[in-house]
Amino acid sequence: MASSISGIHDLNPQKLSGKAGIQTAALTQRQFLSFPRKQQQQAKVVFVAGENDVVLQLEKDPGRLWSRYVEWLYQNKEVGLYLDVSRVGFSESFVGEMEGLFEKAFEDMENLEKGAISNPDEGRMVGHYWLRNSNLAPKPILTQQIDDALHSILAFANHVVSGSIMSPSGGRFTQILSVGIGGSALGPQFVAQALAPDNPPLKISFIDNTDPAGIDHQIAQLGRELASTLVIVISKSGGTPETRNGLLEVQKAFRDAGLVFAKQGVAITQENSLLDNTARIEGWLARFPMFDWVGGRTSEMSAVGLLPAALQGIDIREMLAGAAVMDEATRTTEVRNNPAALLALSWYWASNGVGSKDMVVLPYKDSLLLFSRYLQQLVMESLGKEFDLDGNRVNQGLTVYGNKGSTDQHAYIQQLREGVPNFFATFIEVLRDRPPGHDWELEPGVTCGDYLFGMLHGTRSALYNNDRESITVTIEEVTPRSVGAMIALYERAVGLYASLVNINAYHQPGVEAGKKAAAEVLALQKRVLTVLNEASCKEPVEPLTLDEIADRCHAPEDIEMIYKIIAHIAANDRALIAEGHCGSPRSIKVYIGECNVDALYD
Numbered sequence: 001m002a003s004s005i006s007g008i009h010d011l012n013p014q015k016l017s018g019k020a021g022i023q024t025a026a027l028t029q030r031q032f033l034s035f036p037r038k039q040q041q042q043a044k045v046v047f048v049a050g051e052n053d054v055v056l057q058l059e060k061d062p063g064r065l066w067s068r069y070v071e072w073l074y075q076n077k078e079v080g081l082y083l084d085v086s087r088v089g090f091s092e093s094f095v096g097e098m099e100g101l102f103e104k105a106f107e108d109m110e111n112l113e114k115g116a117i118s119n120p121d122e123g124r125m126v127g128h129y130w131l132r133n134s135n136l137a138p139k140p141i142l143t144q145q146i147d148d149a150l151h152s153i154l155a156f157a158n159h160v161v162s163g164s165i166m167s168p169s170g171g172r173f174t175q176i177l178s179v180g181i182g183g184s185a186l187g188p189q190f191v192a193q194a195l196a197p198d199n200p201p202l203k204i205s206f207i208d209n210t211d212p213a214g215i216d217h218q219i220a221q222l223g224r225e226l227a228s229t230l231v232i233v234i235s236k237s238g239g240t241p242e243t244r245n246g247l248l249e250v251q252k253a254f255r256d257a258g259l260v261f262a263k264q265g266v267a268i269t270q271e272n273s274l275l276d277n278t279a280r281i282e283g284w285l286a287r288f289p290m291f292d293w294v295g296g297r298t299s300e301m302s303a304v305g306l307l308p309a310a311l312q313g314i315d316i317r318e319m320l321a322g323a324a325v326m327d328e329a330t331r332t333t334e335v336r337n338n339p340a341a342l343l344a345l346s347w348y349w350a351s352n353g354v355g356s357k358d359m360v361v362l363p364y365k366d367s368l369l370l371f372s373r374y375l376q377q378l379v380m381e382s383l384g385k386e387f388d389l390d391g392n393r394v395n396q397g398l399t400v401y402g403n404k405g406s407t408d409q410h411a412y413i414q415q416l417r418e419g420v421p422n423f424f425a426t427f428i429e430v431l432r433d434r435p436p437g438h439d440w441e442l443e444p445g446v447t448c449g450d451y452l453f454g455m456l457h458g459t460r461s462a463l464y465n466n467d468r469e470s471i472t473v474t475i476e477e478v479t480p481r482s483v484g485a486m487i488a489l490y491e492r493a494v495g496l497y498a499s500l501v502n503i504n505a506y507h508q509p510g511v512e513a514g515k516k517a518a519a520e521v522l523a524l525q526k527r528v529l530t531v532l533n534e535a536s537c538k539e540p541v542e543p544l545t546l547d548e549i550a551d552r553c554h555a556p557e558d559i560e561m562i563y564k565i566i567a568h569i570a571a572n573d574r575a576l577i578a579e580g581h582c583g584s585p586r587s588i589k590v591y592i593g594e595c596n597v598d599a600l601y602d
């Protein structure tokens, strides 16, 4: 565990043998004190072995740091990606200690790719890697399904973009409205922002919540173009409430505008799900499959991500190719040569394998803004688990947040540099500033992009000089290939890390608790309305206190929730009337203006 340098003053001169690596030296107090003062200040105690021994990091020495940079730098020429972990302070001995765990992680990954039930709780295979190389799928039928799906995605997108599939009004489709949440939204949102051309054949917008005002806003923005909007409803399960609500709201907007939704609706979901059956029975324009063995958060290279991308004119074959190259590169069992393993190693080191530090993701490129949000689900839904695979309570996880640089330098980087040292950073650097031929010098010898570059490296150094570790992922350009590769890189890193800490990365039992509680709130609301309706239909009307409502609902323990339900309904111009002061709940008496609410709420 890292501690401050002031913690070594009582150490006796005694050398640790075999612990010194290039960046890490075993020293005695005397040896340490013989270093120049500046170096003493910069050094960090990273390991205290007993009360007499101490291992210090000396990586602030520029020569050693450069050696470390060169020694650990990973490059993938095929996708133009570099990974620098030199600013993470793991020692050689730590890498050695991790060997056994990595052997196991590589074995787990190999089995996963061969079709093992790697998601034991749900009894599922985990096959997102097959999506970019269908020959790896463990059964020919799966290879066939992947190839067929890709073929139909490309064909449909071509037809829509070329105008051979037209909107019912006779013109081309001009807009996509994507309805989905979580893994059924975050990948498409990230990729759209990263890769869609300035004037795509179809522009995309998203409904990714059950917020009525947010939905209204998206529909209002489409305006008359609703008639030329392709609505893609994405849900693996086909039963997610937020997505269902989004669909119902959009269908109502179509009815109000005199349009026939089915002629513009596309479903991406598992075969025979509620959504699939609805789309089939209602005769929607098209349906595309989501496979049981692809999880929502790793579904960007399935129809979920590929269809919207292709419709925006993004080269999806290149995305797949970039991911396939990275998949291959991350199959090697040599940690130093495997960028996903290097990430997992760095995460493990930085967070002590228990998520003790947060991962701050800072892409220095506006188009990659949503990468941190995308990674938030990929990492946190995968790694944030209460129990390990042996049933021990471990409360694992790795917190991810961040937006973009240099914007964030003017927001929270003050705290990162000087405040609580509870994080490590990941810089995403893009070498190409602009398409060729557009650059100019806004002051002699300096472009706008040089500033962005300077800001990134300045922040990286400033953090490091204050003992804040960082990883830097560099890509040459933001292209379908490099974006595909980055997605694949992080998918694999998460999978390997999950094995290192012995958890199931592919289920999400914790999400169910929130969904169940939400369903209970809605069930309670129905009971409250029934009770109020009965009282309000009496002659004369019988206004009820909160206690009386809770009592008649047989739910005295839920009185606070009943108060919130009533306050919410009353705030929304519904038939319910609450008299008294909302600030003093006991004063409230409630009744319903008209006693015909049964029909409305049953």
Ligand SMILES: O=P(O)(O)OC[C@H]1O[C@](O)(CO)[C@@H](O)[C@@H]1O
Pocket (backbone or CB within 6 Å): 181, 182, 183, 184, 234, 235, 236, 237, 238, 239, 240, 243, 296, 297, 381, 508, 511
């Ligand atoms: O695609 P679906 O089934 O609508 O699920 C959406 C999201 O909801 C979650 O299941 C969490 O509730 C995510 O894992 C998933 O990506």
